[in-house]
Amino acid sequence: MATFVPANERRALSPHLPLGDRREARFYGKDILSVSQFDRDDLEYIFGVAKEMRAMVERVGTFDLLKGKILANLFYEPSTRTSSSFTSAMERLGGSVIPINEVRYSSVAKGESLPDTVRTLECYADVIVLRHPEVGASAEAARYARKPIINAGDGIGEHPTQALLDLFTIVEELGRVDGLTVTMLGDLKYGRTVHSLARLLSLYDVQLNYVSPDILRMPIELVEELKSRGVPQAEYAGLEGALGETDVLYVTRVQKERFDDLGDYERLKGAYVITPETLSAAKEQMVVMHPLPRVGEISMDVDQDPRAAYFRQMEYGLYVRMALLAMVLGKA
Amino acid sequence: MATFVPANERRALSPHLPLGDRREARFYGKDILSVSQFDRDDLEYIFGVAKEMRAMVERVGTFDLLKGKILANLFYEPSTRTSSSFTSAMERLGGSVIPINEVRYSSVAKGESLPDTVRTLECYADVIVLRHPEVGASAEAARYARKPIINAGDGIGEHPTQALLDLFTIVEELGRVDGLTVTMLGDLKYGRTVHSLARLLSLYDVQLNYVSPDILRMPIELVEELKSRGVPQAEYAGLEGALGETDVLYVTRVQKERFDDLGDYERLKGAYVITPETLSAAKEQMVVMHPLPRVGEISMDVDQDPRAAYFRQMEYGLYVRMALLAMVLGKA
Amino acid sequence: MATFVPANERRALSPHLPLGDRREARFYGKDILSVSQFDRDDLEYIFGVAKEMRAMVERVGTFDLLKGKILANLFYEPSTRTSSSFTSAMERLGGSVIPINEVRYSSVAKGESLPDTVRTLECYADVIVLRHPEVGASAEAARYARKPIINAGDGIGEHPTQALLDLFTIVEELGRVDGLTVTMLGDLKYGRTVHSLARLLSLYDVQLNYVSPDILRMPIELVEELKSRGVPQAEYAGLEGALGETDVLYVTRVQKERFDDLGDYERLKGAYVITPETLSAAKEQMVVMHPLPRVGEISMDVDQDPRAAYFRQMEYGLYVRMALLAMVLGKA
Numbered sequence: 001m002a003t004f005v006p007a008n009e010r011r012a013l014s015p016h017l018p019l020g021d022r023r024e025a026r027f028y029g030k031d032i033l034s035v036s037q038f039d040r041d042d043l044e045y046i047f048g049v050a051k052e053m054r055a056m057v058e059r060v061g062t063f064d065l066l067k068g069k070i071l072a073n074l075f076y077e078p079s080t081r082t083s084s085s086f087t088s089a090m091e092r093l094g095g096s097v098i099p100i101n102e103v104r105y106s107s108v109a110k111g112e113s114l115p116d117t118v119r120t121l122e123c124y125a126d127v128i129v130l131r132h133p134e135v136g137a138s139a140e141a142a143r144y145a146r147k148p149i150i151n152a153g154d155g156i157g158e159h160p161t162q163a164l165l166d167l168f169t170i171v172e173e174l175g176r177v178d179g180l181t182v183t184m185l186g187d188l189k190y191g192r193t194v195h196s197l198a199r200l201l202s203l204y205d206v207q208l209n210y211v212s213p214d215i216l217r218m219p220i221e222l223v224e225e226l227k228s229r230g231v232p233q234a235e236y237a238g239l240e241g242a243l244g245e246t247d248v249l250y251v252t253r254v255q256k257e258r259f260d261d262l263g264d265y266e267r268l269k270g271a272y273v274i275t276p277e278t279l280s281a282a283k284e285q286m287v288v289m290h291p292l293p294r295v296g297e298i299s300m301d302v303d304q305d306p307r308a309a310y311f312r313q314m315e316y317g318l319y320v321r322m323a324l325l326a327m328v329l330g331k332a
Numbered sequence: 333m334a335t336f337v338p339a340n341e342r343r344a345l346s347p348h349l350p351l352g353d354r355r356e357a358r359f360y361g362k363d364i365l366s367v368s369q370f371d372r373d374d375l376e377y378i379f380g381v382a383k384e385m386r387a388m389v390e391r392v393g394t395f396d397l398l399k400g401k402i403l404a405n406l407f408y409e410p411s412t413r414t415s416s417s418f419t420s421a422m423e424r425l426g427g428s429v430i431p432i433n434e435v436r437y438s439s440v441a442k443g444e445s446l447p448d449t450v451r452t453l454e455c456y457a458d459v460i461v462l463r464h465p466e467v468g469a470s471a472e473a474a475r476y477a478r479k480p481i482i483n484a485g486d487g488i489g490e491h492p493t494q495a496l497l498d499l500f501t502i503v504e505e506l507g508r509v510d511g512l513t514v515t516m517l518g519d520l521k522y523g524r525t526v527h528s529l530a531r532l533l534s535l536y537d538v539q540l541n542y543v544s545p546d547i548l549r550m551p552i553e554l555v556e557e558l559k560s561r562g563v564p565q566a567e568y569a570g571l572e573g574a575l576g577e578t579d580v581l582y583v584t585r586v587q588k589e590r591f592d593d594l595g596d597y598e599r600l601k602g603a604y605v606i607t608p609e610t611l612s613a614a615k616e617q618m619v620v621m622h623p624l625p626r627v628g629e630i631s632m633d634v635d636q637d638p639r640a641a642y643f644r645q646m647e648y649g650l651y652v653r654m655a656l657l658a659m660v661l662g663k664a
Numbered sequence: 665m666a667t668f669v670p671a672n673e674r675r676a677l678s679p680h681l682p683l684g685d686r687r688e689a690r691f692y693g694k695d696i697l698s699v700s701q702f703d704r705d706d707l708e709y710i711f712g713v714a715k716e717m718r719a720m721v722e723r724v725g726t727f728d729l730l731k732g733k734i735l736a737n738l739f740y741e742p743s744t745r746t747s748s749s750f751t752s753a754m755e756r757l758g759g760s761v762i763p764i765n766e767v768r769y770s771s772v773a774k775g776e777s778l779p780d781t782v783r784t785l786e787c788y789a790d791v792i793v794l795r796h797p798e799v800g801a802s803a804e805a806a807r808y809a810r811k812p813i814i815n816a817g818d819g820i821g822e823h824p825t826q827a828l829l830d831l832f833t834i835v836e837e838l839g840r841v842d843g844l845t846v847t848m849l850g851d852l853k854y855g856r857t858v859h860s861l862a863r864l865l866s867l868y869d870v871q872l873n874y875v876s877p878d879i880l881r882m883p884i885e886l887v888e889e890l891k892s893r894g895v896p897q898a899e900y901a902g903l904e905g906a907l908g909e910t911d912v913l914y915v916t917r918v919q920k921e922r923f924d925d926l927g928d929y930e931r932l933k934g935a936y937v938i939t940p941e942t943l944s945a946a947k948e949q950m951v952v953m954h955p956l957p958r959v960g961e962i963s964m965d966v967d968q969d970p971r972a973a974y975f976r977q978m979e980y981g982l983y984v985r986m987a988l989l990a991m992v993l994g995k996a
Contacts, residue, residue, distance in 0.1 A: 061458070062400030062428075068726030070755055072748065081452055084404065084430050088456030091402055091428035096726075096755035098748050099431060099763060112957035115964075120745055120956060123979040124752030126725070292452060293444035300447075315455040393790070394732030394760075413784055416736065416762050420788035423734055423760035431763060624784060625776035632779075647787040 027327035031142040031149045035160045035196045040203050047168050049323035049332045050316070057092060057319065064094035065331050072098045072125035074117070075152070076132045081292060081314070082152050082162075086129045089321035098125055115144035122147040127328055130154075148328040156192050161324060162291060163196035165317035170248055172316060173287045173309050177201070183209040183242045186252035186272055186297060188218040193291045194252055195222055202226050208233045209242040213268050216254065239272070243282050249274070251290045251297050274298045279305060289313055359659035363474040363481045367492045367528045372535050379500050381655035381664045382648070389424060389651065396426035397663050404430045404457035406449070407484070408464045413624060414484050414494075417646070418461045421653035430457055447476035454479040459660060462486075480660040488524050493656060494623060495528035497649035502580055504648055505619045505641050509533070515541040515574045518584035518604055518629060520550040525623045526584055527554055534561045541574040542567045545600050548586065571604070575613050581606070583622045583629050606630040611637055621645055691991035695806040696814045699824045699860045704867050711832050713987035713996045714980070721756060721983065728758035729995050736762045736789035738781070739816070740796045745956060746816050746826075749978070750793045753985035762789055779808035786811040791992055794818075812992040820856050825988060826955060827860035829981035834912055836980060837951045837973050841865070847873040847906045850916035850936055850961060852882040857955045858916055859886055866893045873906040874899045877932050880918065903936070907945050913938070915954045915961050938962040943969055953977055 026042070038046075056063055071090040075083050078101060087097050098121075114132070118141045121128055128145065130138050131152040138151035138158070153159040170177055182201060184194045188210050198208060198218075208231055210218045217235065226233060236242045243249070251274055259265040273296060274288060287309040290298055294310070302308050326332040358374070370378070388395055403422040407415050410433060419429050430453075446464070450473045453460055460477065462470050463484040470483035470490070485491040502509055514533060516526045520542050530540060530550075540563055542550045549567065558565060568574045575581070583606055591597040605628060606620060619641040622630055626642070634640050658664040690706070702710075720727055735754040739747050742765060751761050762785075778796070782805045785792055792809065794802050795816040802815035802822070817823040834841055846865060848858045852874050862872060862882075872895055874882045881899065890897060900906045907913070915938055923929040937960060938952060951973040954962055958974070966972050990996040 060400065062402070068724065068756075070726070070752055080432055080449070084432060084453060084456050087430045088402055091430070092400075098751045098755070100744055100748060101433075101765075111959040113964075116957060117744070119975050120978045121748060123975065124748050124982055293448060295443035300445075311451050311455065314452050318456055392732065394734070412764055412781070416764060416785060416788050419762045420734055423762070424732075433765075625780060627775040632777075643783050643787065646784045650788055 027324075027332070028330040029148060030328055031138070031145075031151075032160055032324055032328065033138050033142055033149065033151045034158045035163045035200045037160075038164075038200070038203075043164075043167065043200070043203070046164060046320070046323055046327070047171055049327060050168055050319040051172075053319040053322040053326070054316075057322075062092045062094060065326055066090065066093035066095035066329060069093075069095040069127070069329055070098060070125045071095060071325065072100060072121040072128045074100045074121060074128055074130050076130075076137075079131055079153065082131060085314070085317050086150075086152065086321055086325075089318055089325055092318070093322055093325060095325070114141055118145045118149070127325065150324060150328065153192070156190055158196055159192050160196060161317070161321055162193050163200050164324070165313065165320040166193070166197045166250070166289065166291070167200050168320050169289060169309060169313045169316045170287070173312070174247060174285070177204040177206065179205060180247040181207040181209065181245045182248040182250060183211060183239070183246040184218075184250045184252070185211045185239060185274075187216045187254045187258060188212040188252070189216040190255070190258050191252045194218075194250065197250065198222065198226060198231075202229045202231045206231065207245075209236060209246065210234070211236045211239050211242055211272070213254070213272075215264070216258070239278065240281070243278070246282060247286050249282070249286060249288045251288065251294075253290075253293070253295060253297055269296070272297060274302055276301050276305065279307060282307070359656075359664070360662040361480060362660055363470070363477075363483075364492055364656055364660065365470050365474055365481065365483045366490045367495045367532045369492075370496075370532070370535075375496075375499065375532070375535070378496060378652070378655055378659070379503055381659060382500055382651040383504075385651040385654040385658070386648075389654075394424045394426060397658055398422065398425035398427035398661060401425075401427040401459070401661055402430060402457045403427060403657065404432060404453040404460045406432045406453060406460055406462050408462075408469075411463055411485065413646070414463060417649050418482075418484065418653055418657075421650055421657055424650070425654055425657060427657070446473055450477045450481070459657060482656060482660065485524070488522060490528055491524050492528060493649070493653055494525050495532050496656070497645065497652040498525070498529045498582070498621065498623070499532050500652050501621060501641060501645045501648045502619070505644070506579060506617070509536040509538065511537060512579040513539040513541065513577045514580040514582060515543060515571070515578040516550075516582045516584070517543045517571060517606075519548045519586045519590060520544040520584070521548040522587070522590055523584045526550075526582065529582065530554065530558060530563075534558050534563045538563065539577075540565045541578065543569070543571050543574055543604070545586070545604075547596070548590070571610065572613070575610070576615075578614060579618050581614070581618060581620045583620065583626075585622075585625065585627055585629055601628070604629060606634055608633050608637065611639060614639070691988075691996070692994040693812060694992055695802070695809075695812055696824055696988055696992065697802050697806055698815070698822045699827045699864045701824075702828075702864070702867075707828075707831065707864070707867070710828060710984070710987055710991070711835055713991060714832055714983040715836075717983040717986040717990075718980075721986075726756045726758060729990055730754065730757035730759035730993060733757075733759040733791070733993055734762060734789045735759060735989065736764060736785040736792045738764045738785060738792055738794050740794075740801075743795055743817065745978070746795060749981050750814075750816065750985055750989075753982055753989055756982070757986055757989060759989070778805055782809045782813070791989065814988060814992065817856070820854055822860055823856050824860060825981070825985055826857050827864050828988070829977065829984040830857070830861045830914070830953065830955070831864050832984050833953060833973060833977045833980045834951070837976070838911060838949070841868040841870065843869060844911040845871040845873065845909045846912040846914060847875060847903070847910040848882075848914045848916070849875045849903060849938075851880045851918045851922060852876040852916070853880040854919070854922050855916045858882075858914060861914065862886065862890060862895075866890050866895045870895065871909075872897045873910065875901070875903050875906055875936070877918070877936075879928070880922070903942065904945070907942070908947075910946060911950050913946070913950060913952045915952065915958075917954075917957065917959055917961055933960070936961060938966055940965050940969065943971060946971070 073086055090097050122145050127148045129150045129152045130141055132154045135155040135157035137154040142149040151160055188194055254269050256265050288307050290310040422429050454477050459480045461482045461484045462473055464486045467487040467489035469486040474481040520526055586601050588597050620639050622642040737750055754761050786809050791812045793814045793816050794805055796818050799819040799821035801818040806813040815824055852858055918933050920929050952971050954974040
């Protein structure tokens with residue numbers, strides 16, 4: 001589980017800003033570490049800024065809101081998608097990027113600690129995006145950094161910007177969150193994506209359904225946590241029982257590396273594949289989402305279906321990350 | 333052999349643009365996949381734009397023609413030269429670059445398909461340059477992408493921007509193509525560079541000479557294809573017979589990895605080395621070209637010879653790639 | 665030892681510029697290869713420009729002094745710190761960067777020579793920063809390049825920009841260099857950092873103290889060289905004897921890879937660790953420096969001490985590299 005850093009422990013760039021009514025002040029100089037730091041008003045504000053980013057990108061492509069600002073894109077493990085998305089977000093805002101993908105081979109390989117690396121990079125950059133294989137790495141970085149840290153995934157811990165873009169996708173595609181039934185499919189045990197999204201959804205009035213192989217069920221601790229917040233939840237062995245009522249079908253990858261026995265993986269991986277036939281039993285107004293990459297969980301035949309939202313989801317991610325960068329740098 | 337995508341199958345960004353007489357409209361939103369997609373008028377147009385790019389770079393270095401545009405530089409196999417050249421081209425036009433060199437280790441390693449990777453990246457970028465080890469990869473990417481794909485080499489298939497820069501080098505150095513004798517030397521069997529250049533040259537009135545070790549001769553299919561287009565061709569066992577009439581000597585590297593028997597490689601590699609003595613029998617007004625990197629095929633003593641055009645060739649490549657980027661983004 | 669290229673052998677971009685009184689003309693188009701190329705007036709000029717850079721960054725963050733200029737950041741071995749620092753320096757000056765970190769796998773792996781790689785890159789870029797594992801690599805690159813080469817470390821040879829930033833740190837932190845006692849601690853045998861810094865310091869009126877394990881003592885050749893320039897030097901087995909008079913304590917990492925016998929490493933590595941207790945015997949007005957990364961040579965408890973200057977040192981590095989880039993591109 002991630003170590004969440006309470007707001008009062010976080011080192012803000014300008015800790016004495018009046019918070020007052022101005023919500024944007026709540027984000028200026030702050031870290032984005034965990035979905036647990038946001039309330040509904042925060043989300044509404046973020047999505048409002050993301051909508052503006054979308055409008056600006058569609059109208060002019062790129063603009064100079066963050067001209068002169070520098071992002072250090074610090075990836076301790078590779079992630080083409082997330083790294084490219086933040087790079088594009090910064091560049092579309094007129095800022096520059098220091099790409100750091102080779103940490104395996106460099107200072108870090110020489111034994112440098114994460115706090116030292118971060119305190120060095122903040123001499124060169126205005127904001128640091130951090131992807132790290134260890135749970136709690138972003139929180140640790142934020143304890144030492146003066147500049148804002150954005151968590152781009154720390155092991156099986158959190159990936160808050162993914163959860164935000166997932167929720168923004170639902171908002172943009174279906175126009176609301178309250179009243180929806182969200183069905184999560186696949187690896188619900190190790191998938192930090194579904195964990196973070198479920199936590200964000202618990203701020204709304206939703207029904208959550210879980211469909212997974214037995215060894216990959218939603219962790220009981222998380223189910224209890226959501227229950228204590230009053231979220232109605234149901235588990236299903238197969239998709240059939242849940243699909244008819246589903247507004248959002250969130251599909252995840254069953255990762256080979258999770259299995260000790262590769263035979264188990266081979267037997268299971270095909271059991272939760274979405275095809276055009278699957279969708280024939282679904283609502284007209286539902287959406288299929290996936291954090292990508294997919295490796296066969298959704299047939300390519302589904303891509304043409306208007307309900308297939310997973311590539312649009314990538315694009316919404318750009319707008320959410322633009323919004324977050326602008327917010328923590330005080331330019332939203 | 334590469335799968336060439338016919339123009340009517342390509343998905344243009346703005347497929348309803350009037351093509352009319354305006355040649356630039358033929359390139360806006362289009363993919364650059366194969367030399368076979370160009371006719372002589374296209375080449376003249378491209379070289380005209382490349383000449384303008386050269387003049388602008390020489391005058392001001394960089395300008396803002398593509399300000400706000402983003403290039404995803406997607407390299408599935410490393411190529412410092414080609415990657416740096418496209419990066420510089422985009423930056424000299426005022427645009428930004430998302431560098432993606434680590435695909436080995438990331439989404440793709442997790443099993444993501446090329447179409448999915450491309451459809452993700454086009455959410456972040458305006459144009460995608462693709463280097464891939466498999467023949468036909470760029471054509472496959474282009475079938476799925478809405479944004480323009482530029483083929484930066486797909487295995488032993490095509491490398492159209494290299495062929496274009498080679499031809500542009502001839503035009504700039506010798507002032508014409510018609511009437512020239514072009515002698516290709518070295519590995520003519522696996523060298524996609526010479527194959528693509530030979531195809532482009534077949535649009536002109538040229539004589540082609542081939543000089544290679546027996547196991548690395550020009551493929552018979554390509555010889556037949558060029559013959560059917562009326563290109564006079566001749567094969568030589570050694571350079572002596574061909575050199576006197578040569579206007580363009582195109583030297584290629586004999587790659588160690590092509591040989592099963594390293595002894596064969598060691599014996600052959602020195603047999604086609606260009607030295608100042610070699611050039612003493614050549615015309616005054618000829619040029620020596622090489623796609624680089626060289627590993628001894630041309631002695632460093634030749635570098636000072638005014639006929640040594642291979643470093644200028646790199647620079648012409650910058651202008652051709654600037655031209656192509658501007659053209660497919662509708663700004664030429 | 666590095667091969668230093670005499671000024672008259674260096675190929676300047678504009679070799680016929682009047683040198684006159686205008687010191688900036690001494691750097692326009694020139695290479696930065698070795699600390700031995702600078703005299704005290706040069707250093708004063710460089711630090712003056714670096715101070716201006718600092719003031720500009722603190723006031724506006726980024727500005728467009730090098731807009732339109734391109735830096736090729738050519739790293740044959742990885743160095744997150746140095747690479748990021750130059751990237752940030754170029755971006756804060758409004759310029760662009762071609763990042764080249766994968767040379768292992770590309771042209772170079774195919775056997776391309778350094779001169780060819782450099783002559784290719786200068787077709788795309790305006791200045792080349794080079795990190796290379798071999799002593800003398802930068803000097804060799806500079807012999808072939810028309811564009812300025814900045815040495816970012818060549819094996820155990822030189823790392824002149826590190827030495828310049830070290831000296832600039834001393835100037836900024838203590839206000840002067842003359843009259844100071846500088847104590848160097850750790851691996852003084854292989855540390856190119858301390859070698860280069862000692863050479864720069866020999867231009868001033870300083871006392872140098874050396875504290876190191878016996879097998880890692882300052883090389884006798886360098887001690888003789890400094891002695892011949894009149895620098896008072898003293899060796900100590902432990903820090904106690906030297907600390908009381910020390911104004912600058914320069915700590916270096918004892919690198920595991922230097923030891924044939926890892927047992928020796930384990931036994932020695934802890935022997936020269938700086939703790940708050942260590943500093944209790946030090947002057948109030950001294951500074952602790954370290955080129956970073958550290959791996960335990962300085963306890964993290966020391967970080968809060970106002971004398972701990974090693975993170976500020978990183979930031980001074982940014983200003984020095986901005987100054988050098990602006991100077992060699994004629995914009996200082």
